[in-house]
Amino acid sequence: MKFIYIFLILVSVNACTNNTIGSAEVQEIDYVEFSQLENYNNGSWFEVTGYIKNIDSTWTIPSAWYIECQFYSDESMSLKLGGENTTVWIPLEPHQSTIWTIRWLPGVNSNINISDYPDWTYGDLRAYIK
DSSP states (O other): OHHHHHHHHHHHHHHHTOOOTTOSSSEEOOSEEEEEEEEEEOSSOEEEEEEEEEOOSSOOBOSSEEEEEEEESSTTOOSEEEEEEEEEOSOBOTTOEEEEEEEEOOOTTOOOOGGGOTTOEEEEEEEEEO
16 A cells, blocks of 8 residues: 555656656646847857747636747757756736746766757747646
8 A cells, every 4th residue: 555655756756747848748838928138148048038828818817837949050940959948936917927037058978069050049949837
């Protein structure tokens, strides 16, 4: 019986912590609009920031929800460097906006040197609920 409880707890924790970038196992939020997007490279990480607006007239986006994007070596988007997401801990009512930031840095065992990609870009920007 202990085994069943431990197994259920592990499954629950795994389901709650799935941060797979680009996963199809999420509910994308289609009624958002991204604007005022800016990107930065400080030499250690890439950062994208901007505004997101709930453009639906009736539905509130409940907290917690997520914004993600993927990072590429240049505008050709043929070399994907990685991806990241951020959690938004506030609900977003109809026609409200909020500011968000996603920061990506290479993993400890990565051979990616940020300074090798001065023309980096981002793509696959989306909002979703797990």
